[in-house]
Amino acid sequence: MAELRGALIGCGFFAVNQMHAWRDIEGASIVAICDRDPERLKVVGDQFGIARRYVDAAALFAGESLDFVDIATTAPSHRPLVEMAAQNRVPAICQKPFAPSLADAKAMVKACTDAGVALMVHENFRWQSPIQAVRAVLDSGDIGTPFFGRISFRSAYDVFSGQPYLATGKRFIIEDLGIHSLDIARFLLGDVSTITTRTARINPNIAGEDVATMLMDHKSGATSVVDCSYATKLATEPFPQTLVEIDGSDGTIRLEHNYRLTVTGRNGTAVSDVSPPLLPWASRPWHNIQESVVAIQRHWVDCLANKTEPATSGADNLRTLALVEAAYVGAASGEPVRLDALL
Ligand code: NAD
Incomplete structure (x- = not known):
């Protein structure tokens, strides 16, 4: 070709x-x-x-x-x-x-x-190898049917020095970072029917919210919590790691700090290191994201060659963006927001 x-x-x-x-x-x-x-x-x-x-x-x-x-x-x-x-x-x-x-x-x-x-949104977080490893465990059936998930991103990393525009918008963490976490929740547990949201602004020097907690009902019947913060000072800064917990009818998945994956399933417990590779041009701590950029762009080339729809096509991403919109509406009202009304 x-x-x-x-x-x-x-x-x-x-x-x-x-x-x-x-x-x-x-x-x-x-x-x-x-x-x-x-x-x-x-x-x-x-x-x-x-x-x-x-x-x-x-x-x-x-x-x-x-x-x-x-x-x-x-x-x-x-x-x-x-x-x-x-x-x-x-x-x-x-x-x-x-x-x-x-x-x-x-x-x-x-x-x-x-x-x-073709139209693809560069929604790369689901392409991170640790997230793909979680998806592979779900696909294996080892933990049975998922009924609970938590997708968590908590950090105090200074994202404003590299991306100063993030400090000035009325919307911040849900639109910029939470959008990735919401997409991961969809990727792992399927589409969402209702979302309930609470937000806060802890850093006084920015215009938007830097903390968000979202409770979601998935159409599959599973419940998830998506929580993100740029105001969380930890002993070890985990940026930009996404942590995942999934409970299923037959077991659990835990993706913890430093890419440690623990799976308890029908055959007992297995612990593995799912650290992303450090590509020659990449630099820590961004290497996790940088690797996912290669994966999503390779997927785009494959899709164009095979004339298939990208996983994060424009049409697919409407459902992730709708979660962002619904989260802001719900944060303002304090009420749960149904997704069907937006799509
Ligand atoms: P940036 O401001 O550093 O870069 C944007 C560039 O686009 C600027 O150089 C600007 O001059 C140029 N530009 C803007 N409008 C243009 C136009 N109409 N025609 C030509 N050039 C134009 O921003 P950034 O931090 O690189 O972010 C860019 C996008 O990437 C944002 O949407 C951000 O959310 C996203 N982003 C994604 C990830 C990820 O992991 N997927 C990470 C960081 C940023």
Whole structure:
């Protein structure tokens, strides 16, 4: 198969990981980059040896013949850029959060469906190898039918120095980080019917909430708690690890600090180390996330080659984004929120 020709739009903080990952993946390469900030265009273009550079996305689409675009800008530009890709009949990957609102996200899915082009949200946390290891245990049937889950991310890591915009938005942890945890809950326990949410702002120097606790009813009958915090000072900083507890009819799964996986099932208890590999270009503690970037981008290339729908397609991600919307509505009202009404 001929190598797919891709372009990156948005050359900021996180896109550098995506560029490293594209270099590791066979079957696709980035032939052009775009950023409205000439400084970022130069930094990323020079680092990765990309000569074809654009400050304007419309000029990129006009000037290049592309098999896909990888949109790594922040949420306000996602809808116009995805719609531009659809107009140009170019399949698109879009970073999370998919869109600032569910209405925008629905319009983006429709634009790509109408144009007949694939759309994947870069919702990479479910691609982390420790999370995939939990999914594999569930698939093995060893713990029986899950009836309870806890997806937990608690940290005091300073995310604001690398991503200063996170301190200024009215919405913070649910939209930025909780979105990943909610997606993991869907990945492990299936879709959700009702969510109840409590939030708090502990850090006085930011605009949004930095603590959220969400209780969810899954359609499968399981109950889960998704809890996240950037105000939790621990003896050992676990950033950016997601901890998981699942109780099933025949056993339990515990994914604990330092990627220790304990499975108690029909055949007794097994403890294993499911640490992600440290890729040559990766750096701790981000290596867990960096590895998942390679996995999701490889999945995209496979999906384009086989004409299959990505696991985190735009349509799939509407159900994760709906949880984010419902969480904010429920945090404001104090009431449980039904998901069906939003979708
Ligand atoms: P950033 O501000 O560092 O980078 C965004 C870049 O996009 C900037 O260089 C900006 O100039 C450029 N840009 C914005 N609008 C543009 C437009 N219309 N045309 C061309 N360029 C444009 O942001 P970041 O921290 O790299 O975050 C980018 C996205 O990645 C966010 O949505 C964030 O939530 C997401 N993110 C995802 C993960 C993950 O694990 N999946 C981790 C961190 C950030």
